[in-house]
Structure formats: structure tokens, C-alpha cells
Amino acid sequence: MPAVGGIAPGSGKKEYPGNLTPYVTVTCVVAAMGGLIFGYDIGISGGVTSMDSFLRKFFPSVYRKKKEDSTTNQYCQYDSQKLTMFTSSLYLAALAASLVASWITRKFGRKLSMLFGGVLFCAGAIINGLAKAVWMLILGRILLGFGIGFANQSVPLYLSEMAPYRYRGALNIGFQLSITIGILVANILNYFFAKIHGGWGWRLSLGGAMVPALIITVGSLILPDTPNSMIERGRHEEARTKLRRVRGVYDVDEEFNDLVLASEESKKVEHPWKNLLQRKYRPQLTMAIAIPFFQQLTGINVIMFYAPVLFDTIGFGSQAALMSAVITGLVNVLQPWFQSMVLTSGEGVVAACIGAKFGVNGNPGELPKWYAVVVVLFICVYVAGFAWSWGPLGWLVPSEIFPLEIRSAAQSVNVSVNMLFTFIVAQVFLTMLCHIKFGLFLFFAFFVLMMSIFVYYFLPETKGIPIEEMTQVWKSHWYWSRYVADEDFPNGALEMGKGGQGLR
Secondary structure, eight states: OOSTTSBOTTTOSBOOOOOOOHHHHHHHHHHHTTHHHHHHHHHHHHHHHTOHHHHHHHOHHHHHHHHTOTTSOGGGTTOOHHHHHHHHHHHHHHHHHHHHHHHHHHHHOHHHHHHHHHHHHHHHHHHHHTOOSHHHHHHHHHHHHHHHHHHHHHHHHHHHHHSOGGGHHHHHHHHHHHHHHHHHHHHHHHHHHTTSTTSOHHHHHHHTTHHHHHHHHHHHHHSOOOHHHHHHTTOHHHHHHHHHHHHTOSOOHHHHHHHHHHHHHHHTOSOHHHHTTSGGGHHHHHHHHHHHHHHHTTTHHHHHHHHHHHHHHTTOOHHHHHHHHHHHHHHHHHOOOOOHHHHHHHHHHHHHHHHHHHTTTTOOOSOOHHHHHHHHHHHHHHHHHHHHTHHHHHHHHHHHHSOGGGHHHHHHHHHHHHHHHHHHHHHHHHHHHHHHTTHHHHHHHHHHHHHHHHHHHHOOOOTTOOGGGTHHHHHTSTTGGGTOOGGGSTTOOOOOTTOOOOOO
């Protein structure tokens, strides 16, 4: 091994040479736009389901409860399993697609998986925009879900593999930023499309998903393959050339040799899904399940899905509800970093405000303007807390902790768990709101507290660690070291001393 880029004196870990080149920056920005389709869908569905013309055409029973039955408890006016299935069916499809996407991503590369995601999402957007019946809506949502399953499987992996390890976090956060931009754009479009005379603005909202779909479709055609993916498919010389261009330096021998070694070890693994259950992969499998599980039980996606519905439920009126959703979407884009106390306090105050005004009977009477301002303000605090922490890191951390031999399978587990609990939370949210009422926000606040404790003690720090060296953080962790031994990874990197102890 050459001396350049090896073990830096006193650092205790490998440091591969590499620069943040304009080429890799542009490449990662284009790839990160794959998050737009996920964000657009999250933002668009709640706004559409709060539009009277959409409800009147497809969900007349909900429309009657909302408009004609003044005795309906406002907590329950949107409680309809048929309506929530419109939103949540997408995530069952995404779960199924992520399992297939794992094999395609591994066998044919990250680019093809992104291409499939864009094409399927575009097809779903067209069907939804032209929908004449509920079955067309559900079919379109299923195709959208297939697209999201492929994109969410491949984009985080692509970004983690293309970025120099020093900048991996910053570039991978672009995926979450694209999600938040997609949410904001969807909320803005909903606000203006709802004003269209004739009540057909919902068609533009749903059909508008073609735009982010085309962005990722075209982007996947022009993006280069990652060096990791090329090596996996036996294209070693192309991979070396690409690695030099991506890193912006000529001497990439050490990183290239480690990638080849990791690839050769991964090819010895005949059943990556079965191998995930091995003791030495227990830490990675735990995080692949726990992180997306907790991410969904922050309650963020139900706020993003149903923000207009929620604001309408607590008396804002349709247009004010859509504008409030725009405000929360804007906060989601603008905020960079923070911690879980913001999430917990935000949800706690929202629960107190709604409980104080609505009680348990759901009839608030006249709502003063100060009340609306306080509710929107603290929902924005809650959204900002998520955007500062679990939003970007919930996708970044799982994408960078998996060894190459199980990477596609483990990422598939990560996406599948995310989609499963997104489906469950989306499906039961309106029913829970009807029955638990303001206590629903205390339910989510409890899980924010639990996941904060879990992360503090069990998730090691991964910042600045090359992906190929990630096994070392588990070997040196106070708890996970009991599952990972040196003989489990005989070709692994040199020990990193006492680094990576955890988020203390």
C-alpha cells in the first residue's frame, strides 16, 4: 500500500486522499433531487384531501361530515379508512418495491434503480391526474409507491458512495433537503390550485408530480455509475478511472484496493438477506430497523401528509389551512440542525393548545386569532426540530453503516421498515385523532423521548469514517463490541483506537 492516504500519524484511522470537486458536487446535487418525488408526494396528498371538490367527487361521505353534519366532532370529521387508504396505499407499494429494488441496485447498479423510480412515479402521476374513480387513484398511488421504493433504495446509497468520506454527511443531507423542498413546492401549489374555479385544481396538484419524476428520470440517464457499483460488476479499470475523477486526485490506489477487497468479500456472500441475521451484523440490522421506526414515530409524516387536514380540523378553514401548511413546509426547508427537546416541547405545547380549546368533545366554538398563531408557531417549532435532526440523519446514518456485502439488502430493510411504519401511521392517524384527540401528540412526544435515549447510548458516531472502515465503530462501541470480533472481519481496516464511542 502506498504511504499517501494511509494511516495518518496519531489519527488511528485511514484517511483516503480526495477533494470536493465540482464534478462530484454537481453529480450529488443531481442525484439528491431523487428526494423531490418523495417530498412532493408527502406534501401534495394532505392538501388534495382537504379540497372540497376532491372530497365531493371521490369521498362524498367525508364531504358530508365536513360540510353538512354540524354535530360531527371536529376531531372525527376526516375519519375514513377509505380516505386514509388513498394516502397510505403508496407506502405499502413502496415497501414491496424496495425488496425488488435491492436486487436491481446490487445487480445492475444504482442508476438503473433511480431510472425505474422516475418512470414508475411519472406513470402514477399521469393516472392520478386523469383519475375518474377511486380505483384509478389507488392504482396511481401504487405506481407512485413503486417509484419511491426504487428511489429511496438507490439515492442514499449513490450519495454515500460518490461523496468523499469527509463530505459524505453534507452531500447526503441533500437528499433530505430535496424532500423538504418537494414538500414546500407541493404545499404552495395546493394553495394556489385550490383557488381555481371549477374545482379541478386537484388534478394539477396530482399530475404535477410528473415534474419531479422527469427530473430524476433524466438525471439517472446522465449520472455516472459509482466506483463501488462498477467494481461490483467487474468493471475494475473503469472504476479506477472514475474514482480518480470523483476524488480529484491521481493516487487512489489505497481506496480502490479496499473497494476491490470489499467487493470480493461481498461476492462470497451467496445469501445477503440470510447473512443479515448473522451475529456480526447485529448492530447494523438493529439500526436498519430502529432508525426508520423511530423516524416515523416522531409523527412528522402525519404532520406533513395531513397538515391541511389537521389545520382544517382545528378550525382554520380550507384556505387558511393550506396557507398554514405552506408555512410549516417553509420552516422545514429553512432550518438546518438541532435536537430532540425541540421535537418533544413542540408536540407537548401543540397537545396542550388543542386540548385546552377543544377538550374531548371536539367543539371549540369561536377560535381567536391568537390561538391559531400559537398552534402554527409550535407546529413550526416541532417541524424545525425534525429538520435539524431526524430528518436528514434518519436517511444518512443507515446508508453509510452497512458493509458492501450486505449493503443493498440492509438498505432495503431500512427503506421497507420506513415505508411499513409510514403506512401504519398514515393509515391510523385520522382514527387515532378521532379517539385519542389531543393526546395523540403526547403519544408521539413519548416516542421522541424514547428514541433520544436509544440514540444517546447505542448509535456510535460515524462522522468522518470511510464507509469501508465502518466496522471499526462497532468494535470499539461499549455495547456492540460484544457482537463484533476481529476475526469476523479478517480483511477489515486497522483499529481506530478508542474513537467512535457514541454520541456523548
